[in-house]
Amino acid sequence: xxxxxxxxxxxxxxxxxxxxxxxxxxxxxxxxxxxxxxxxxxxxxxxxxxxxxxxxxxxxxxxxxxxxxxxxxxxxxxxxxxxxxxxxxxxxxxxxxxxxxxxxxxxxxxxxxxxxxxxxxxxxxxxxxxxxxxxxxxxxxxxxxxxxxxxxxxxxxxxxxxxxxxxxxxxxxxxxxxxxxxxxxxxxxxxxxxxxxxxxxxxxxxxxxxxxxxxxxxxxxxx
Amino acid sequence: xxxxxxxxxxxxxxxxxxxxxxxxxxxxxxxxxxxxxxxxxxxxxxxxxxxxxxxxxxxxxxxxxxxxxxxxxxxxxxxxxxxxxxxxxxxxxxxxxxxxxxxxxxxxxxxxxxxxxxxxxxxxxxxxxxxxxxxxxxxxxxxxxxxxxxxxxxxxxxxxxxxxxxxxxxxxxxxxxxxxxxxxxxxxxxxxxxxxxxxxxxxxxxxxxxxxxxxxxxxxxxxxxxxxxxxxxxxxxxxxxxxxxxxxxxxxxxxxxxxxxxxxxxxxxxxxxxxxxxxxxxxxxxxxxxxxxxxxxxxxxxxxxxxxxxxxx
Amino acid sequence: xxxxxxxxxxxxxxxxxxxxxxxxxxxxxxxxxxxxxxxxxxxxxxxxxxxxxxxxxxxxxxxxxxxxxxxxxxxxxxxxxxxxxxxxxxxxxxxxxxxxxxxxxxxxxxxxxxxxxxxxxxxxxxxxxxxxxxxxxxxxxxxxxxxxxxxxxxxxxxxxxxxxxxxxxxxxxxxxxxxxxxxxxxxxxxxxxxxxxxxxxxxxxxxxxxxxxxxx
Numbered sequence: 001x002x003x004x005x006x007x008x009x010x011x012x013x014x015x016x017x018x019x020x021x022x023x024x025x026x027x028x029x030x031x032x033x034x035x036x037x038x039x040x041x042x043x044x045x046x047x048x049x050x051x052x053x054x055x056x057x058x059x060x061x062x063x064x065x066x067x068x069x070x071x072x073x074x075x076x077x078x079x080x081x082x083x084x085x086x087x088x089x090x091x092x093x094x095x096x097x098x099x100x101x102x103x104x105x106x107x108x109x110x111x112x113x114x115x116x117x118x119x120x121x122x123x124x125x126x127x128x129x130x131x132x133x134x135x136x137x138x139x140x141x142x143x144x145x146x147x148x149x150x151x152x153x154x155x156x157x158x159x160x161x162x163x164x165x166x167x168x169x170x171x172x173x174x175x176x177x178x179x180x181x182x183x184x185x186x187x188x189x190x191x192x193x194x195x196x197x198x199x200x201x202x203x204x205x206x207x208x209x210x211x212x213x214x215x216x217x218x219x220x221x222x223x
Numbered sequence: 224x225x226x227x228x229x230x231x232x233x234x235x236x237x238x239x240x241x242x243x244x245x246x247x248x249x250x251x252x253x254x255x256x257x258x259x260x261x262x263x264x265x266x267x268x269x270x271x272x273x274x275x276x277x278x279x280x281x282x283x284x285x286x287x288x289x290x291x292x293x294x295x296x297x298x299x300x301x302x303x304x305x306x307x308x309x310x311x312x313x314x315x316x317x318x319x320x321x322x323x324x325x326x327x328x329x330x331x332x333x334x335x336x337x338x339x340x341x342x343x344x345x346x347x348x349x350x351x352x353x354x355x356x357x358x359x360x361x362x363x364x365x366x367x368x369x370x371x372x373x374x375x376x377x378x379x380x381x382x383x384x385x386x387x388x389x390x391x392x393x394x395x396x397x398x399x400x401x402x403x404x405x406x407x408x409x410x411x412x413x414x415x416x417x418x419x420x421x422x423x424x425x426x427x428x429x430x431x432x433x434x435x436x437x438x439x440x441x442x443x444x445x446x447x448x449x450x451x452x453x454x455x456x457x458x459x460x461x462x463x464x465x466x467x468x469x470x471x472x473x474x475x476x477x478x479x480x481x482x483x484x485x486x487x488x489x490x491x492x493x494x495x496x497x498x499x500x501x502x503x504x505x506x507x508x509x510x511x512x513x514x515x516x517x518x519x520x521x522x523x524x525x526x527x528x529x530x531x532x533x534x535x536x
Numbered sequence: 537x538x539x540x541x542x543x544x545x546x547x548x549x550x551x552x553x554x555x556x557x558x559x560x561x562x563x564x565x566x567x568x569x570x571x572x573x574x575x576x577x578x579x580x581x582x583x584x585x586x587x588x589x590x591x592x593x594x595x596x597x598x599x600x601x602x603x604x605x606x607x608x609x610x611x612x613x614x615x616x617x618x619x620x621x622x623x624x625x626x627x628x629x630x631x632x633x634x635x636x637x638x639x640x641x642x643x644x645x646x647x648x649x650x651x652x653x654x655x656x657x658x659x660x661x662x663x664x665x666x667x668x669x670x671x672x673x674x675x676x677x678x679x680x681x682x683x684x685x686x687x688x689x690x691x692x693x694x695x696x697x698x699x700x701x702x703x704x705x706x707x708x709x710x711x712x713x714x715x716x717x718x719x720x721x722x723x724x725x726x727x728x729x730x731x732x733x734x735x736x737x738x739x740x741x742x743x744x745x746x747x748x749x750x751x752x
Binding site (some may be wrong): 005069070072073074075076077078079081082084085086157158160161162164178182187190191193194197198201202205 | 683
Binding site (some may be wrong): 022081084085088089090167168169170176179180183184185186 | 410
């Protein structure tokens with residue numbers, strides 16, 4: 001019998017059987033990507049406004065830091081199983097967990113983005129007669145945009161690596177390969193599933209890194 | 224490692240040396256088995272009066288392990304409990320290495336671990352086959368009447384609407400059939416492929432990784448799926464008035480409870496364990512499980528209650 | 537709630553096992569990150585590859601790593617050592633870039649002055665550079681500690697004793713209180729260790745007391 005399960009996982013990946021049909025790699029990857037995007041976007045809707053508020057006003061900073069820290073400690077597996085017991089199988093339970101998982105990075109990204117603006121610059125803007133909203137959107141945000149995108153980057157990588165848990169409670173995604181491989185001792189399939197998750201995470205990481213570079217204001221890009 | 228095992232009748236292969244050989248080759252191809260044998264778990268103590276008892280990460284299995292633990296303690300053995308171990312490929316090597324001495328198993332799944340192509344047969348035949356495929360140092364004791372096997376289960380409403388009593392009746396149901404089960408059900412011989420081949424029934428698996436637990440049951444009750452793989456000793460079947468579809472062709476492997484033991488389990492210990500197993504009826508196992516999930520009692524309390532009631536303590 | 541009160545001993549036992557698996561990786565990640573970060577800072581291309589390796593490492597889903605690592609390093613799947621080594625790798629992935637940042641935050645002028653004052657390279661590192669990098673290092677260790685304690689639970693799926701076992705058992709028996717107890721215990725444990733780290737930081741870096749070290 002052939003040796004390494006790692007080598008076997010490569011032949012699993014290129015086997016045409018796994019590239020078509022309802023359980024195909026492209027389909028599962030798209031599902032995985034969809035769960036990740038949905039989780040991060042919903043989290044962003046909640047976390048970014050709060051982060052911007054905290055960063056701009058400086059109010060409730062310690063509360064935000066503490067909440068983000070506590071949220072980081074929440075074990076995702078526990079959340080997924082608990083929510084699933086409460087709301088049943090399907091996407092709701094894992095999605096809720098992914099949102100919670102994504103919030104700390106996004107929150108931290110948003111408030112540090114706003115905070116990063118030099119206080120002297122902000123005061124200058126205020127002296128010029130800008131409203132607080134204008135200061136936030138025209139001064140603080142453009143300068144801090146790379147940090148905000150950095151928050152998205154951190155959240156996305158975390159969620160994409162964890163989105164396999166959706167398959168634990170009746171949904172799809174690349175976790176299907178991983179759990180099925182684990183349950184049936186098909187390690188090549190499990191490794192292949194993991195490699196796909198890693199590849200997806202790296203691609204997203206690179207894309208967001210690029211976005212981080214591109215969103216830096218031209219004048220600040222030198223650093 | 225082939226995923227899709229071709230169905231093959233165990234009866235034909237029984238007694239043939241090829242079965243044992245095939246299993247041995249299969250075992251050695253597992254890249255992790257040797258390393259695991261050296262690693263995990265604590266040492267099981269070396270005194271002849273000390274036994275280490277393990278259980279799967281399954282409350283029902285832990286209760287059975289605890290039944291054995293308590294009768295062994297009553298016999299004067301010192302028992303080290305190592306419960307809630309995840310999976311076969313984790314604890315079987317530990318049994319072989321002697322860091323575990325006893326673990327309650329299930330006939331069909333245990334055989335399938337060593338012979339992935341093993342097809343269904345009677346409990347006696349599987350028990351006999353196990354004698355041949357188990358690695359040196361391991362043996363199975365007598366098996367119980369109690370069984371905890373996979374099933375095609377549906378709601379009584381769905382069963383009466385479509386006049387279902389057996390799995391084969393599903394062939395006449397004119398809608399897409401989805402079955403909630405652990406994801407590995409998809410590649411088991413009694414999964415979709417077996418259902419198609421044996422009963423000409425098409426089902427798709429909706430993976431729910433709680434091994435027929437409350438999530439699986441709930442998805443069936445909610446109508447997310449029409450069928451669920453619920454283990455037959457699950458009290459949820461009676462509680463929710465579910466219907467276990469009959470399997471007249473014996474597609475599903477029997478999963479009677481069977482203790483697998485190391486060489487350190489001597490005759491005294493084996494007799495004590497078999498005394499428990501002999502009394503463990505199918506209804507008993509459902510009741511023990513009910514006390515765990517409904518009354519939320521601990522395995523120790525459930526076990527001592529049952530043993531006292533049966534006059535074993 | 538009844539379940540929780542009747543099973544305090546179970547929760548306590550798992551908490552102990554949980555801590556035993558979490559603490560060594562935190563320590564290992566911290567100690568190993570120091571030389572690795574210094575090394576990474578010494579060459580530009582090394583720094584880039586460290587950052588890349590870190591994000592690559594962090595993208596590996598933990599459950600498969602726990603299952604596959606034994607095949608590579610020769611431990612048992614259920615061995616807490618396996619979980620600890622895997623978690624050390626995740627810890628390093630977080631800690632090395634953080635430590636590299638920490639050392640870069642120390643002004644070159646300060647180091648130059650120290651050299652001029654006659655500090656030998658070793659003494660300069662331990663008495664000047666390390667203390668000055670301290671606050672940023674501490675912030676990194678805190679993130680590593682919290683994420684490690686949370687990740688230990690994943691081993692529960694494989695039957696490695698930890699608070700994660702409460703999730704697996706709870707979902708199987710349908711006892712929501714058991715899962716909730718596992719979540720709460722994990723978070724409390726993480727916050728407790730985090731608080732201890734903050735106190736430890738104040739003890740060894742008394743000069744940070746006033747401005748606080750609240751970097752996330």
